[in-house]
Amino acid sequence: AAGRLVLWQLPEVKALTAVENASQPALSPTGKYLSYSDGSAYYFIEISSGELRGQIADVGEVNAAAYHPT
16 A cells, blocks of 8 residues: 655655555665655655655556666
8 A cells, every 4th residue: 555655865864755546655775765666656766865856657557666676
């Protein structure tokens, strides 16, 4: 089920970014991007700024997600 997703920086305990209605999150191998689904589209967020960097519209329900390691 979709819910609130918060990415924390430790040990500072600082929230880097937070998104609502998120499911199937994936973190890029470099830790630069966070991606997630909201049930209809898939989003790519730059963690350091919290800015939307990409979107795949009309993908429907996403069951799993992963990044290629390179």
